[in-house]
Amino acid sequence: MQIAIRADSSKIIGTGHIMRCMTLAHALKNEGYFVTFYSRAHEGNLNNWLANQGMDVRIIPAGSNSIDQYSTAHGSWLGATQAEDIQATLNIINTVPDLWIVDHYGLDHVWHKAMATRSQVMVIDDLADRRYDACLLLDQNLGRKESDYAQLTNAKILAGVDYTLLRPEFIEQRQKASIRQGIKNIVISMGGVDLQNVSGIAFRTLLNSHLHELESITVVLGHANPHRADMQLLASQATHIQVEVVQGVSNMAEYFARADLCIGAAGATSWERCAVGLPTVLVQLAANQQIAAQQLTKVGAALSLDIGQLESHLEPVVKELANNSDKLMGMSRLAFSLIDAEGTTRVVKEIKSLFA
Structure with missing residues (x-):
């Protein structure tokens, strides 16, 4: 079973998205899944460190720094438009994954839907501030409720600290x-x-x-x-x-x-x-x-x-x-x-x- 993780790190984004995804990746690998990270080459990234931790990492080249006209609140974090990111990601895929796990505030239903044509999509989020096209959504924040996402997605919601990703x-x-x-x-x-x-x-x-x-x-x-x-x-x-x-x-x-x-x-x-x-x-x-x-x-x-x-x-x-x-x-x-x-x-x- 192939699982792909789309997450980035940089001086601006920080490292938290990669770190929690790596925790989940290790757990999935222990269950027999093959996991690949797809991460952009932002300044201050952890891509080499990820590879040194034994993760399969595919590098998405640094983008055009364009932003979608109707961008998410964190659209600038992507370093490209969502259409550009979709194409750049597809360009380096060898095997279509069974599941995409997306942990990126700069991606919304547009990106999710494009990948959902051939794969299932899971989203990890903290903000509840945009639309999501996914089958599963995780928000591990204390006090978070399913109802916070009710108008944003039809996904099954895993909400609250009962779903905290810990090593x-x-x-x-x-x-x-x-x-x-x-x-x-x-x-x-x-x-x-x-x-x-x-x-x-x-x-x-x-x-x-x-x-x-x-x-x-x-x-x-x-x-x-x-x-x-x-x-x-x-x-x-x-x-x-x-x-x-x-x-x-x-x-x-x-x-x-x-x-x-x-x-x-x-x-x-x-x-x-x-x-x-x-x-x-x-x-x-x-x-x-x-x-x-x-x-x-x-x-x-x-x-x-x-x-x-x-x-x-x-x-x-x-x-x-x-x-x-x-x-x-x-x-x-x-x-x-x-x-x-x-x-x-x-x-x-x-x-x-x-x-x-």
């Missing part, structure tokens, strides 16, 4: 993790790119703070983060606390499981942190992270700060949590309760049912 190591670390009761170890994780270097703002603020119980700070940079040298320079100046700067790690679950608090982006890694019960001070880095930030804050599993608030508000927020173990423990319990770590299994089951 197996998070299931393993979940079994080892415990409710956080104090803050000795903080991890900073701002996603795959972090062009604004929000990691640096948070890191510098914590290094200059007076958090007497804090023993270590770990900064985890994504594969495409361009600020590693700046982070290492900051780390070299730290004399009173243990610090570590790492990039492109393959064991993120371990870093999250051993931390007591995360300062992190409100992207796809939000659900990974919940899986291991890690309380988080969320920072919204992009518009598509708004739902996760609002919902996690609303239920009490996280706190939220704007980028502009980090320098002035981060230290008092962390101090409050450090001095209020009941609140920290409550956030940790709530995070644990949101995710049962079986989402990937449920999604694979739904995909298999398409061919039953």
